[in-house]
Amino acid sequence: MVNIEVVLFVVLAVLFVGSGIMVITRRSPVLAVLYLILNFFALAGLYLTLQAQFIAVIQIIVYAGAIMVLFLFVIMLLNLKDEEKLIEKITARKVLAVGLSAAVMFEILYIIWISTPGIERDVAKAEELGRVEAIGKALFSDFLFPFEVTSVVLIVAIVGAVILAKKKLD
Amino acid sequence: MNEFRLSDLWIIAPFLAVVLTSMAVLILEGIRRNNATASYATSITGLVTALGLTAATYGSADSGFRDMVSQGAFATYFSGLFIVVGLLTIVVSRGYLRRQRWQHGEYYALILSAVSGMILMASGTDLIVIFLGIELMSLAFYVLAGFFRTKASSNESALKYFLLGAFATGFLLYGVALLYGVTGSTNLAVISSKAGSLGGDPLFLLGVGMIVIALGFKVAAVPFHMWAPDVYEGAPTAVTGFMATAGKAAAFAAFGSVFLKGLAFTGTDVNLLLAILAALSMVVGNITAVVQNNIKRMLAYSSVAHAGYILAGVAAGNADGQTGMMFYVGAYAFMTLGAFTIVGMLEGVDGQGLTYGDYTGLSGRHPAAAFLMAVFMFSLAGIPPLAGFFGKYYVFLAAVEAGMTWLAVIGVLTSLVSVYYYLRLVVEMYFREPATGPDSHPAPGSMAIAALSAYAVVQLGIYPSILLNLINGRI
Structure with missing residues (x-):
């Protein structure tokens, strides 16, 4: 079989x-x-x-x-x-x-x-x-701090992309 | 189950202060364009506040956010170092950016973000937090390296750093995943408690090896150093100084968290692996630096060599190794930041004024700058009684204690090689006919920071115990 x-x-x-x-x-x-x-x-x-x-x-x-x-x-x-x-x-x-x-x-x-x-x-x-439930629970309890820090990492990435790619900076 | 406590915020207070300042600078830039002074003042205020908070948390030992971050002498020492270097860099950058006609307030926000990432690298007790700290710092570095975006060399620098850095991140994550798979946790304390029984597990060793590769890339240790000369040469000089000092210190803080505090590998193959990397870095870094003609490239190879010396302390794996590594990183930060400050001060708008020839007869044209540069070169070469000598002394002592006498011998021999290229600059500045070099602009901020760094180098050389007490939490 x-x-x-x-x-x-x-x-x-x-x-x-x-x-x-x-x-x-x-x-x-x-x-x-x-x-x-x-x-x-x-x-x-x-x-x-x-x-x-x-x-x-x-x-x-x-x-x-x-x-x-x-x-x-x-x-x-x-x-x-x-x-x-x-x-x-x-x-x-x-x-x-x-x-x-x-x-x-x-x-x-x-x-x-x-x-x-x-x-x-x-x-x-x-x-x-x-399951999504288990991941959500982990994200908002054990991994709360890394989860929040990720937002800072993303902001830096966005700011960096704008600085490097924007047509005119002034 | 300990739930979220308000006191957890106190543990990450320096990090929060730096991140919030960074956001404040960004908002300020949005409201008032072309007002770099406001951003500059805000950054300085925020960093001074963060330094105060770091000092206030000195001596307390606690961990928060479910063992994700911790306080303690180790975290406090490194956080303080990053903030101080960040402050000095911002003061230097103000004049440097003005001279290079490239003033944008976002620069300060990115420096602050990098500092916040470094603080996480030193205070994280979980591999995930350390990883996020490395990414936060590296993302800011990639952008800062390419900040002079109309210059081809700056673009090349950013792109090379980004591509190779992303590759190194892959190694780091793969290593973390393997360690998680074997031990069931990303927490360093849990992993180290299981390291004894799993010490010989091939998957465990593979994970550790991958982390060594990733961190070795960040400290620019041979054979993961290929990016350093090009990136250091192409990036704005103020940024290079920041990357070479605070960036390297942060990577060593991560090394320390993983290999000295967390996993005790003393006397195992892992330490032998680190010792081999250290030896290769000393040999390749010093010998390649001899043939460089560009000062920034010379300093880049010298930073590879110094990564080797500092790695010797990590490889020793004992308490003295940790103290030596921390002392060396602090001493190295001041001498290298000072050297890059002088280089940035003498650099022309189009990136000229960076070769040995441009420093010929500097003592006649700019005696103060020549003198300070000579102090930094002597310290980098490890000539007593400057800070560089004691840094080397402590790490080599730790290596001998750990039974790695061969490593200390290689270190001393390669230091002799390094004297050649450091003193070549001094000879060029003092014992050659004063040539008509590029005009140096008055740069009071840079001069003040260079003088301050030189003072720190001399002070730490004469009274190394100041820093040692701070490292060992004895104040």
Whole structure:
């Protein structure tokens, strides 16, 4: 008997990786962004299978919704041409960089798969933690201070954006 | 369950004062444009108030907001340092911005925001608060680095800093997430209580390693230092001085919170990792600084080297290491801020006047500036009896105590290399024919701040116990 969870995971994972590859191989930026949206939806689906409803919804509203619309707007406003083909030389430095990155990747994979004892799964707890109610409670009790500080961080970001991008400062 | 208490606000009083001042400056700018004087006066008043509040909280030890922030000698010392450096920077910037014809009140609001972020980095006892403090500070820095937005070098500086900084933030968050996954908490006290049993857990070590990378980037330790020379060179000089002193001190406060106060790693591989970073920073920073011809780039590589010395104190991981790190950060703040103040004073509008050649014969043209610069250079080189010497003495002593004699030896040897490029500037200023260099503008504010910094450097060199008592909470 096939577990529905496994089926969902395989479908979403294939969609996720496949659309990710399409994003970096498309020549037209608009197409790449559209595949990125598909990628975000697949990721939201993966979050759902992990019982993280809140993050899944946020993923769609914020990333697939707001941020990608901005992306599309910027690309259309800038009227980008298809990316020109870059001819890259393979240098010793690049070979070294790829080798080192691969080594780090295998180290991390080794840590996660082989040398770490099985991490216990607690579906009931995950279900409880993933709810909006639980996140809201945590935000306004334990994490009240960081939550409020975030507003200061956002204000600084807005002020900074205005200072750097406004046409005339005086 | 302890609910919200009004006394929690007292714990974050300095932070609140700085943030509210920053907002007040922004509102003021909205009401009265082109009135930088009002913003300037408000910023000074707010910072002095915050300094008073910091002094008032000195000696009390409490934590609030469900163990998110705490008071104590560590937090108070660093908060006081950030506020003082912020004050000095604002006074210097007033004249500097006027000379560069780029006066905007938002500048002060951003400096204040950066200071508030730094205070969180020093007083946070939870990785989330420390992360938010780092972001608050860094966002302000990215904008300040690009504040001269019509200059290509300033834009380059901001963009490079932003892209690499965002990358470092990714490492930090990934590290925090891994630690949370292993220990079930982001609170440093909880994490350190579980560190003993989890010490060898690969996921735990991976998380710690990621945090080392992120903080190593913020202090510009080798091999995460690539951004520093370009960013320091392109940013407005007053901002560079602020980033190199308060910014570095704040990153070391975060280092201290995570690796000295919270997680006790003494004698483990983590400390060896920190020691290797420290050694690399000393060697690469000092040797690369020798071949620089631009003063700002020289000071940038020198700041990489000093990050290495200070990291030696963190790597030692003992009580002396913490004291040494805190003393060094304070001493370094004054000598580097002073040096950048003089550099900013002599800088031309188009960014000329920044090479060694421009300082030739400065003692004839501007004797006071040349003398103060010489004091800072001697202190940076670690020549007794100036503050820089004692900073090095304490961190190397801590390293030897921790059984890392090799680290102290590398430190002393590379300090010898550094004497070359610091004294080269002194030779250039005093022992070469007075050339006709760029005219220096009268800058009473900058001169006063440089003199004050020089006084602090000499005073801390002769009586280091003033600062040591403050660090150890013995006043």
